[in-house]
Amino acid sequence: MTSINRIFASLVALMGLGLLLGGAYLLTLGGSFYYVLAGWAYLSAGVMLWRRQVCGVWLLVAVAVLSVPWALWESGTFYWALFPRLLVPAALASIGLLLLSTWSPADSRRRIRGLGVLALLGTAVFFGFAFTPHGVVSPVSGTPFTAAATNTTPSNWSAYGRTTAGTRYAPFTQINRDNVQDLKVAWTYRTGAKIQLDKGAVDSNTPLQIEDTLFTCTPDDRIAAIDADTGVERWKFDTHSASPIWNRCRGLGYYKLKEAPADGVCAERIVNSTIDARLIELDSKTGKQCPGFGSDGVVDLKQGMGDVKPGFYFQTSAPLVARDYIIISGWVVDNYSRGEPSGVIRAFDARTGALAWAWDLGNPDITGLPPAGQTYTPGTPNMWTAAAYDDQLGLIYAPLGNATPDFFGMERPPHSDEYNSSLVALDIMTGRPKWKFQTVHHDIWDYDLPSQPALVDLPDGQGGTIPGVLQTTKRGQLFLLNRATGEPIADVVEKPVPTAGAVPEEKLSPTQPYSVGMPTIGAEHLTEKKMWGATMFDQLMCRIMFKQLRYEGDFTPIGLTKALDQPGNIGGFNWGSVSYDPVNHLAYMNDIRVPNIFWLMPRDEFNTWTKTHQIEVSGHGPSPQLKTPYGQAIYIWMSSLGVPCNQPPYGTVTAVDLNTHKVAWQVPAGTTEQLGPLGIASHLPMPMGMPTYAGTMTTAGGLVFFAGYQDYYIRAYDGQSGKLVWEHELPVGASATPISYVSPTTGKQYVVISVGGAAHSPDTGDYVMAFSLPTSQP
Template sequence: MSQTSSSPVVRALAAVLGVVIAVAGLVLAVGGVRLLTLGGSAYFVLMGVAMLASGVLLVRRRPAGVTLYLLALLATAVWAVFDAGWHFWPLVSRLAMPLGFGLLALLVLPTLKAAQGGGGGRGAYAGAALLALVFVAGFVHAFRVEPVVAPTSEPAVMPVAAGKAQKNWESWGNTTAGTRFAALDQINKQNVGQLQVAWTAHTGDVPDSNGFGAEDQDTPLQIGDTLYICTAHNRVVALDADSGATRWSYDSKATAPNWQRCRGLGYYADADNGSATRDAECAQRILMTTVDARLIALDAKSGKPCTDFGDAGTVDLKAGMGEVKPGFYTLTAAPLVAGDLIVVGGRVADNIEVNEPSGVVRAFDVHSGKLVWAWDLSKEKPDTPLDPNINYTRATPNVWTSMAYDAKLGLIYLPTGNTTPDQWGGERTPQDDKYNSAVVALDVKTGTERWLFQTVRHDLWDYDLPAQPALIDLPDGTPALAQVTKAGQIFLLNRQTGEPITKVEDIPAPQGNASGERYAKTQPVSTGLPQIGTERLTESDMWGATPFDQLACRIQFKQMRYDGLFTPPGEDMALQWPGSLGGMNWGSVAYDPTNHYLFVNDMRLGLWTRLIPRAQMQSGAGGVEMGAASQTGTPYGSLRNRFLSPLGIPCQKPPYGTMSAVDLTTGKLAWQVPVGTVEDTGPLGIKMHMGIPIGMPTLGPSLATQSGLLFFAGTQDYYLRAFDSGSGREVWKARLPVGSQGGPMTYVSPKTGRQYIVVTAGGARQSPDRGDYVVAYALPKPN
C-alpha cells in the first residue's frame, strides 16, 4: 500500500464526498416522495435513495459506494434521454451535477480500494478522464447557438431600386404601417462586421432602476439631419444626425408615481407650399404624450411649444375623464399622426379597483389641438363635440400600445386591452366583453367603427393586445394586418374587412371554478401561422440549473391546476402559460416585403395566479405586473407571480426568448433562434459573465433592412446584434454601455451620405445598471 493512496487527507476527502452525496440524496428522496404523491416521476425517489446509500458507504470508506453511485448514474443517463430526448439544455439540467459527483467518486475509488488492500486505480482514472472530457465538451457546446428551427433555404437579397431609398424615419414603427423596415442597403451582410461607434450622446435623463419606475424604451425619429429622442421622464432632445450634438432639449416636467416611460414621438409637417410655409414657426411639429396625461406640440426646429396648439402648446388629456388618481391614467406609447389628426389612447392602471378611468381613444386636430372625435365604447356614435357635462364612460377596455394607420383605406387600427381588473370579469358589461383584446378599425375622419376582430373572449389572463399592428401587402396584393399577442398567436387579417386570411380555429376553452365568474366556452387560436412558445407544458418540460431546483419546479407544476392555454384563474393556484408578459409584447414585429418574412421576438415566462377572497385581501394594492392586486370592488383580489425555480430561473426548459422569421408565402417558420446570453444576468440575479446563448426573455422592437439584416437590442445582456435575416445567424454584435429596451432605427444622413444604426440604451429590464446613452454606429469613413 503506497503512502499516497492511504493518505489520511485523501480518505477524509472521500468521507466528505460521501457526506455531500448522502445529503444530496436525502434531499432528492424527501422531495421525490412529495413529487410521487402528486403523481409525478418516481426517478427522484429512486435516485435519492441510491445516493443516500452510496454516500453512507463512501463515509464508511467502502468501494461499493462508488460502484453503487456509478450504477445509479448510468440509470440516470438512460432516464434523462427517455425523459428529455436528445436535447442539450434539458440533458444538462439532468446530468451535469450527477456527472460531477461521478467524476469525484472515480477519483477517490483508488484510495478506497488501497485502504482495503486492493488496486484498480488505472481504470478509475481513465473513467474520470472520460467524464472530464464529457464536461469539457458540454461546456464548449454551451457557447454554441443551437437554432430551434434551422433554415432550409435563404431568400435572395434585393438591392434598393433607384429613387426608392428611405429618406426619413418619421413614425414610431418607421411609417404608420409599423413594419420597422428600412429600404437601405449601404450597411449589408458583407460589411456589417466593420460597423463601429460613430458617436455617443447623453440625454441627461438616467431612468432609475426601481422595478416599475422609469425605463428607457424609446425609438428615435429622424427628420432630415436631426434626430428626436424622448426619455422616460418625457424630456425631448434633438440631436445632430452626424455628430450627436444636442440642438435643443425640452423638459415637460412630467411626473407619475410609477410606469414612467416614453416609447416614441409623433411628427407632422405642413404641406410644402414654398419656403415661407416651410420656415414658419411650428410648420414641423414634434408631438409627445406624457405620463401625467398631456399632449404636447413642439416646434421641430427650436423645441419651443407651439402656441397655437391647445393651451400654449398643451392639451390636457384628463379633460372629460372624471376623477383621475395619480398614476391611474398614463400615456407611454407614441401618438399616432394620421393625416391632420393626432390619435391617442392611454394606459389605465391594472387591477387596483373597478371604475377606473375610461379607455377612450381620441383624435385631436394637429394644428389647434381641438377634439375632433372620441371613440367611447358606451356610445353608438362618436361623441363630438364632447358635452362638457358628460364624462367618458369609466373602466372601458383601453388602448395602451401603439396604433397603425392606412391612409389609402382611411382606417386607424386599435389594439385593445381589457377592462380592469384583469383576473376578474364578473362585473364586465357586454360592451366590455365585445371589445376586449381585439383589433378595431375606425374611420379616420369620424372615428366610426368599420370592423372588429377579437383575439380573446372574456379575457381573464391580461392577454390584451400589446403590440402595434403591422400593415403589410401580401404577394397577391391583399391588404393585410399582422397582429401578435401575449398568448403567442399571430393573426393575419384582411385590413379592409377584418376577415382572417390564414386559418383561425375555435378551440374548447377550460372552465374555471370561481364563484360568480363566467367563462368563454371557446377561444380563437391562429392555426394557419406558427404559434410562438405555446407548446403545452408537461412535467418533463421542467428545468433547473441543478436536479434540486428542477425537482422543486416539478413539485410546483404538479401542485397547480393547468389545462393548457387559457387555464382560468381560480381560488386554487393556476398555471398560466404563456404568462401575461407574453408571448409577444409591445415591441411588435418587423416585416421585410422583399422576401415576405415577418420577424417576431418573444419571451417565454409562465406565471401562477390565485384569486383571494375579498375578506382576505387589502385594498389599494396593484397596478404592477406581479404580486398582490386588490381588485377593489370585486369579490376577489388576486395574487400572481412568475413561475420560477428557487434560484430565480424560469421553471420550463430553455430557450426563454427567441427571434423567429415567419415566411408568409408558406405560413411556416423559416427559422427560429434563441436570443440573448447570461453574461449580464444569472441565478439569483448574479451576473455569470459568460456569453452562453441559452436564449433569454426579450423586450423591445427589431429593425429589418433591405440589405438582409435584422437588428435587435432588447435582450438581458448588453448588446446590439445584427442577424442575417434570411438564416437567423448572428453576423455582428456590439457591446453597449448598459442594456437596452430601445428600438434600433436607421437612416442615411442627407449631409454626409453615411448610413447610421442608432439605439438608445437606458438599461435592460430587471437590470440595476442604468444610463442615458444614445449610440450611433456606422461604417468607417472613407480615407
C-alpha cells in the same frame, strides 16, 4: 485525503436524502419515480463512501450511466432538457472516481484515475455544449431570398414604426450582410436621464429621424434634438412631467404643415404625449412650444375623463399622427380597481389641438367632449400600445386591451366583452369603427393586444396584392387579417378551452379563437417532463410545484386555487411588435416564454395576506381589484433559485414567412451572461435564449437588428438564415427598438439605439448610440 473523502461523502448523502424525500413527495402527487431511486442510490453511496467502500463510487457511476436512458426517454436529445438531468450525476461520478483512485490498490490506481479523468473530461465537454446555440430552426435549404435593389437615398424615420404602417423596415443597403461585421460606434449622446426604477422607469424610446436631426425622449419626457451625423445636441426641452409609476416614453410623433406659415414657426412639429396626460407640440427646429396648438402648445388629455388620480391615466406609447390628426388613447393602472379612466380613443387637430372626434365604445353617441356633467365611459377597453394607419383605406388599426380589472369579469358591461382584446379599424375622419376582430373572448388572463399592428401587402397569386395586417398577441398567436375587411387571411378556428376552476361568478367562453393558419410562437403546452432547473435539485422542486398547481393548458382559468398561466400576461409577444421585409415577405419578431402563477383571494383574505407578508400591491403584481369581491396575486414562475421552471429557451428571435405561413428560422435570444441563480450574474455567455423586450428592425441590406436582450448587446442577424453576423457590447442593456437611416448630409447609413438598461435590470444608463461603417467604406 480522508477529510476530503468524508466531506464529499456527506454532501452526496445529503443530496441523496433531499432527492429521496422530495422524490417520495413527488410520487404521492403522481410524478416521476426517478428521484426516489436516485435519492436512495446517493444516500447509500454517501454512507458507503464514508466507510471507504468501493461500491459507493460504482453506485455513483451507475446513477450517471442509468440517468442517460431515462433522460433521453423523458426529453429526447434537446440539450437544455438534458442539462439538469445529466450534469450533476456526471460530475459526482467523475469526482467519485478521482477520489477512489487516491485510496484504491496501487495496481488499479492508474486505471481508475484515468477513468476519472476521462469522466471529468466528458462532463466538461457536456457542459461546454452549453455555450453553443440549441433549438435553432434553420431555413430549408434553397429557400429563395431576393436581395433588395441598391438604395442609399435618404428618407425619414418619421413615425414610431418608421412609417404609420408599423413595419420597421429601413429601405437602405449601404450596411449589408457583406460588411455589417465592420460596424463601429459612430457617436454616443448622453441624455442626462436618471432612470428611477422605483417609479417603473424604463428607457424604451425609439427615436425619430427627420432629415439631419434625431429626436429622442426620456422616461420622464425630456425631449432632445440631436445632429444625425455627430450626436451633438441642438436643443433640449423639459416637459416637467411626473408620474408616481410606469415612467416611459416609447416614442414621439411628427407633423408637418402642408403650407408653412410666413414666419416659419412650427412648420414642422414634434408631438409628445406625456406621463402626466398632456399633449405637447414643439417646433422641430427650435424646441419651443407651438403657440397655436392648444394652450401655448399644450392640450390637457384629462378633459372629459372625470377625476384622474396621478399615475392612473396617460400615454406610454408613441402618438399616431395621421393626416391632420393626432390619435390618442391611454394606459391605465391594470387591475387596481373597477371604473378606472376610460379607454376612449380621441383625435386632436394636429394644427390647433382642438378635439376632432372621440370614439367612446361604451357610449358611441359621444363623438366629441361629453355633455356637461358627464364623462367618457369609465373602465372601457383601452389602447395602451401604438396604432397603425393606412392612408389609402383611411383606416386606423387600434389594438385594444380589456376592461379593468383584467382578471375578474363579473358584471362587465356587454360593450367591454364585445371589444376586449380586439383589433378595431376606425375611420380616420370620423372615428367610427369599420370592423373589429376579437382575439380572446371574455378575457380574464390580461391578454391585451400589446403591439402595433404591421400593415403588410401580400401577393394574391394572381399578380395582385392582398392588403394584410399582422397582429401579434401575448398568447403567441399571430393573426393575419385582410386589413380592408377584417377577415382572416390565414385560417382562424374556435377551439374548446377549459372553464372549470374559475370563481362561481365568472361566465367563461367555452371556445377561443386560434390562428391555425399561422405558427404559434413560444406557447408550448407544459407537462411535468418539461419542467426545468439549473440542477436536478431545483428541477425536482419545479416538478413538485407543477403537480401542486392547477393547469389545464391554454386558458386555464384564474380561480381560488393557485394555477399556471401559460403564456403569462407578459407574453408570448409584448409591445415590441414586428419588423417586415416587403421584398421577401418575412416578418421578424421576438418573444417571451415565462409562465405565471396566479390566483384570486376573497377580499378579507387578500387584505390579510398582503398585510402579513408586507406585499406592496399595484396593477402589475398582486393587485387589489377594488370594487370586486376578490384581490389577485400573480408571480413569474420561478424555482427557489430564481430560475424559471419551464425549460429554455425563454425568448427567441423568429422569422415567419408570410408566403408559406411557416417559421423560416428561429434562434435563441441572447445569453445568460448577466443572469444566474439567486439573481447573481453568471458571466457565462450561454446562448440559452432569455426573455426579450422591445422589437426588431430590418433593412434592405438583408439584416435584422435587435437589442432587447437580458445581456448587454446589440446584434444583427442575416435576414435569410438567422445567422448571427455582428454583435457589439453595450455599456448597459437596452429595452428599445433600433432605427436606421441615411444622413442627407454625409450619405452615411447609421443604426441607432437608445441604451438605458435592460428590462428588470438594476443597471441603467442614459445613452443614445449610433453605429456606422468606417468612412472608407461605401
